[in-house]
Amino acid sequence: MSDVIVSKFGSAAFSTPDMIMKTAHIIMSDMKRRYVIVSAPGTRHNEDMKMTDMLFIMNSRYLNRENFDEMLTQIRDRYNEIVRGIGVGFDVDSEIMQMKKNLFFGKGNDYVVSRGEYIMAKILAEFLGWQFIDAADFVFFGKDGTLDREKTFAAATKILSETPRAVIPGFYGSTGGNAIKLFPRGGGDTTAAIVARAVNAELCEKWSETTKIFSADPSIVENPAVIRNITYEELKQLTYMGINVIHEDVIFLMQDIGIPWKIRNINDVDDIGTSVTSELPPEVKRNVAACIAGKEITA
DSSP: OSEEEEEEEOOGGSSSHHHHHHHHHHTTTTTTEEEEOOOOOOOOOOOOOOOOHHHHHHHHHHHHOOHHHHHHHHHHHHHHHHHHEEEEEEEEHHHHHHHHHHHHHOHHHHHHHHHHHHHHHHHHHHHHHHOOOGGGGGBBBOOTTOOOOOHHHHHHHHHHOOOOSSEESSEEEEOTOOOOOOTTTTTTTHHHHHHHHHTTSEEEEEEOOOOOESOTTTTTTSSSEOOOEHHHHHHHHHHHHOOOSOOOHHHHTTTTTTEEEEEEETTOSSSOOOOSSOOTTEEETOOOOOSSSSSEEOO
């Protein structure tokens, strides 16, 4: 494996300028972190909306021939707030105008929604001084709508081998006709797995507001045990039970090549989180857990 860490950050990492600064500090604290997968900005407070939802609403209003300018202005102002807060000279207005132009040209919902990750990744790349790589240039979907693995991994391996450090938007790719196509929700994890596999990374991280995997749902069971190590096969079983920690496609992309996946908390960097591996370390006992997701299920 190469001496490379791929780091995927969830929407909370880009919710405010302060969170983005914290995210940048995490990235730069380990020089092995060479490829960063970006999400669209998350909510700033309880009454706020995620950028992904704002873009979806804006596109829906356009399709229904309703006035969408107010939502477009809110989207533009949100990104300008971020740019001012972190002190980068990024031209948000030009990106928003290009999106609006392409909206009129019928680019479609997937294109519009993907601009959440696209613009945020370009801003972060500018801030870090890293190269921006558009996921649409190496993540490809076939005619049946599923990931074209052969074409994707060939393109990803070539592009990433020529780029020592890059910021990449998650959640989408492109079709054979060069149209943008979204993964299902949580598909940014899949983007990270594709990158990790292409560069043969030593580790793939997922930074979010979830620190670790518990043996049961903390909202149902009081003080459940923490699972610090779990296998992809065990995690697959939990996914079938409705406990979604990472996107199920990640398990199929990562399990056979043995790249570890680590779940970390953006708000608690000292917590070691949970490691997902093909096999448990020799010193770790097999997990026996009552895993609950709305009902009691024993694994």
